Amino acid sequence: MISKHLPSTSLTKCIVYFHDGNSRTFYSLDKSHKRAKPNQALGIRRFDKMLTIRFKGTWETAIIYENLPEGREIAKYKNGVRLF
Helix, strand or coil: CCCCCHHHHCCEEEEEEECCCCEEEEECCCCCCCCCCCCHHHHHHHHHHHHHHHCCCCEEEEEEEECCCCCCEEEEEECCEECC
């Protein structure tokens, strides 16, 4: 079950801009099980899988940020290709 406190506990967030003009914010799932320590790399890998498999062909731009008020940009995707 996904925690209802996910926006406050996740380490990263991903903003996805879809072809139909909508945008949506997703929060990372950074733990492999309930008592595991959060792992930022795991959360980013899960975002990558979400973008390339689940939402394949439906989005134009996706940006992954640190989940902080002034969080830095970690990765950027454009038309299915990771730019950095």
